[in-house]
Amino acid sequence: MSKELTTRAADYSQWYNDLVIKGGLADYSAVRGCMVIKPYGYALWENMRDQLDKMFKDTGHVNAYFPLFIPKSLFEAEEKNAEGFAKECAIVTHYRLKTDPNNKGKLIVDPEAKLEEELIVRPTSEAIIWNTYKGWIQSYRDLPLLINQWANVVRWEMRTRLFLRTAEFLWQEGHTAHATKQEAIAETEQMLNVYADFVEEYMAVPVIKGIKTANERFAGAEDTYCIEALMQDGKALQAGTSHFLGQNFAKAFDVQFMNKENKLEYVWATSWGVSTRLIGALIMAHSDDQGLIMPPKIAPLQVVIVPIYKGEESKPVIDAKVEILVKEFKALGIRVKYDNSDNARPGWKFAEYELKGVPVRIALGMRDLENNVVELARRDTKEKQSVSVDGLPETVKKLLEEIQRNIYNKALAFRNENIREANSWDEFVKLLDEKGGFISAHWDGTGETEDKIKDQTKATIRCIPMNNKMEEGKCILTGMPSGQRVLFARAY
């Protein structure tokens, strides 16, 4: 093996870090809690972004860009939102450095360059955007406003994990404005569905759609819809959220519009976002002890071809054959790389591309060429087969589709096996400790009980599933009556 990896069984958390770093997705940086997204990880993010962007545009949204900074007075205007983010804000207070008179070649903050009003580095952009919308919305004719932004945001987290929780991260945030409540709710639901479709179809990660409890709601929202995924260690991960914001931001920023009856009304709002955190979900849903497993649809590289040279004279023969193959693959839209670099042996390359999760590996030597075959290895099942060179691009294209399906089905089976019902407190705790996964249980509907359960078990209510079955029962903690089960889990 080129690089030693920790196994999941030995140390799940270290296994994850190993995959991120040794797999070339990201690196730690010199800035506390901030990561460097390396080229391979960024290429993955580009594929995710491009697909999401297409889905946003197909549903009528356009992109725009709003300032990185939010003046404190705007930031605090929507009180709940401000309160929710106040404790994790990076704050710009000065706008100039000067040379340190006591230390040659060093710089100090110039105390004379203090800002009159501090600027918050955006942890989310509702405040600056709704302050801007105020100038853009006068009449019902200006609505709906369907805007998305791709941006970096900063949340000063104390405990960070690569991709999963970083002080700075990349995301998209949609911010829409509507004339009616129904329309805003429909938008919130539509975007939740877009997220679910994207994560399931492209990332091959099955999700549960649901609604957050009041405790877990986005600060400033009336309702938070979410998609929840399950990782291989039995912990849940919130993969995306879509918020119905009611008229909270419209009221905080006084955004009113003249309706068709010539009356002033406050505008209805939604916001929704997914981030580079999704990459963490992707890694933990699919990968194994040999490395990453990339879903073909968004894999930076779908196919790698490795030559097995025997003697100098085989090189030009194999290279010439592969050159033709590469062209054929590309013509089918397959992202392919021919690695004929001479600085590593084939075995090392095999391990490296396995670590990087490239879905299909093709190896070929002189004898293969003579027999008109290549060795085809799939990353997900590690099966190898000898297949004909004739029609190889089509064979591979079908195989990529098969791998995408297989990865999804595997994750789906695992997820479904790991949703269990608990009907008593003891059963709940036992399941949580011994099995993990989602636990479907009754809850009395109060934030107090929810907090107690969290304090005692570290499990939170991940969501009240959409179209949940109504069922009478008793709260696992308090025994109070409950009208439906909710999904608990320990979560990232």
Next chain:
Amino acid sequence: MSKELTTRAADYSQWYNDLVIKGGLADYSAVRGCMVIKPYGYALWENMRDQLDKMFKDTGHVNAYFPLFIPKSLFEAEEKNAEGFAKECAIVTHYRLKTDPNNKGKLIVDPEAKLEEELIVRPTSEAIIWNTYKGWIQSYRDLPLLINQWANVVRWEMRTRLFLRTAEFLWQEGHTAHATKQEAIAETEQMLNVYADFVEEYMAVPVIKGIKTANERFAGAEDTYCIEALMQDGKALQAGTSHFLGQNFAKAFDVQFMNKENKLEYVWATSWGVSTRLIGALIMAHSDDQGLIMPPKIAPLQVVIVPIYKGEESKPVIDAKVEILVKEFKALGIRVKYDNSDNARPGWKFAEYELKGVPVRIALGMRDLENNVVELARRDTKEKQSVSVDGLPETVKKLLEEIQRNIYNKALAFRNENIREANSWDEFVKLLDEKGGFISAHWDGTGETEDKIKDQTKATIRCIPMNNKMEEGKCILTGMPSGQRVLFARAY
């Protein structure tokens, strides 16, 4: 007219602002010096970005993402670079807000949450990137490293202009690492050529390639290559820069590699960038008193179709016909919009799309349909013609190419007319005041003289053109000997 525009003759600067704001490209924000890039402006930026990104990838570069923040100790490591940007840095000093005990509902910076080391919001990323490269580069096998980043940066400018000079702006910054000086210089030149090709071919803005004088060099560079464009008011605009950084950053961050002879050497570096400032260049190079003029290749919208309804019964007939046309346009890859909204009359729409610079407008009513023709209006020349519906998509496709060429040729003719030689100080000052444009003149090669000329005339040396003709002469200010002419101009 839907919106009153200032004319260029009346107030050039106000004309520019009118186009940006009324044309829907950008808006002022609540944050000093920061703008909001509106959907129409962002769509333009997306087209520019996508094309540039393709050109970067075609030349072997990959994207990555580095932190927004730079710890002060890293920022100051390369002294010249630090000194160059120290006076315009936004500085994060705290990481938490708390509720104001004296003012309910308000927040204050928590004095207990002061960072041990201040963080600089990146004005450019050499420092954080070279500090990272140190961990990535050990041997010549790790080189070259060809990385680009699309990001936001912040430079605390005192006088800002929408797109041209904003405190926060969007850009790309390439940062490459090489084993040899020659290779780094070749990269610097290659990227300058990529920029020139992009700006000329896609933005239809002719540029002069050249090298900056020492005074105008990027802080920390050995050489700064640039492309310079000419605006309609006779002022120059630096449209892109590509820097040969020598070993300055490698030395500052101790980035050495083992060469093929097993000896440690410092790595050679380049960096290169273009920004949303290019949009300012685009506006000022092409637009007229009726509004923006978008080059078809990057226009967010290439064709708009406006129906002229006469009576209710004409609506379904025209709509049905246009629906077919729209499909045909899209099949040819043409970005088309059918504006049959009923909230404005055709005349208002005509003015609106003229203001937005949509290259081609098609209008059609019932009589046109009966005659199997439409009215085709081109934005650049304002010519209208009646053309057959048969083969319309192909007609329009050719027209778009013709418009792209025409816009470029017009800007090129203007630029060429506005390069003049001055052979004495009086002639230089007179040309500068009466004609503007580029002035080709002799200079004695000293920064001192350059500063004096700038102080007295506000003209700077824009560049020493690439492949400049050698010619003996005397400096226009000092009369000292000079071996070649350089290009002066007042500039944005």
